Amino acid sequence: MHTRSQTRNCNRQQQAPPAVVEPFNLEEPFDNPPIVSMADNRTMAELLQAPTEGYEDAIVIPEINANFELKHGLINLVQNKQFFGHDKEDPHAHICYFNKITSIMRFPDVSSTSIKLMLFPFSLEGSARIWLEKEPPRSILTWDDLVSKFINQFFPPSKTTNLRNEITRFQQRFDESF
Numbered sequence: 222m223h224t225r226s227q228t229r230n231c232n233r234q235q236q237a238p239p240a241v242v243e244p245f246n247l248e249e250p251f252d253n254p255p256i257v258s259m260a261d262n263r264t265m266a267e268l269l270q271a272p273t274e275g276y277e278d279a280i281v282i283p284e285i286n287a288n289f290e291l292k293h294g295l296i297n298l299v300q301n302k303q304f305f306g307h308d309k310e311d312p313h314a315h316i317c318y319f320n321k322i323t324s325i326m327r328f329p330d331v332s333s334t335s336i337k338l339m340l341f342p343f344s345l346e347g348s349a350r351i352w353l354e355k356e357p358p359r360s361i362l363t364w365d366d367l368v369s370k371f372i373n374q375f376f377p378p379s380k381t382t383n384l385r386n387e388i389t390r391f392q393q394r395f396d397e398s399f
Contacts, residue, residue, distance in 0.1 A: 279356035280367065282338050287330035291339060298322055299344045304375075306349035312375040316368055319344055334364045341367060349375065 261268070299322060304315040323337050338361075345353055352374055361367045 277358035278342075279353060279358060280338050280342065280361045281359050283332065283335050285331055285335055287328070289328060289331050295326065295340065296343050299340050303344055303346040304349045305347035306345075306352065306375055307347075310375070312372050315344070316371070337364050338367065 299319070302315075302318055304310060304312065319337070319341065323333060323340060326333070326336055328336065342350070342353060356370065361370060
């Protein structure tokens with residue numbers, strides 16, 4: 222049990238000493254202003270700019286040594302049958318259709334792979350487009366890379382296994398005809 226004088230002594234011991242503030246005279250010039258070095262040598266304008274790194278596309282288009290640009294007609298042709306990534310959509314059918322469309326396009330000095338890689342993003346919409354946008358930058362280098370990642374995303378091996386299991390468990394009833 223504490224007495225009143227003991228309690229006062231405890232409170233005095235816990236108090237911080239008063240802060241000492243030295244007077245500062247603004248009228249005196251700085252003879253040696255403090256030097257503050259920064260690890261980053263960018264200007265304030267550069268520091269305030271939004272970052273531009275990490276915005277590269279996932280698909281790397283091979284260099285084209287010809288004067289080539291995608292025409293609106295080509296893009297519209299691809300966009301007529303877009304893949305949305307719904308469960309009922311067939312990614313294999315989308316690739317087959319896309320290959321059929323792009324196989325009829327021929328441009329001098331431009332490979333069919335380059336055309337496919339440039340046009341494919343226009344064939345996607347909804348969750349399929351979001352999937353492609355979330356792929357790491359410069360992670361798709363060839364048409365085969367793109368097809369493999371696309372099929373694995375929208376028709377994963379687990380779906381194939383589930384369908385195979387359904388087929389193997391299928392049983393014909395005794396009274397059903399073949």
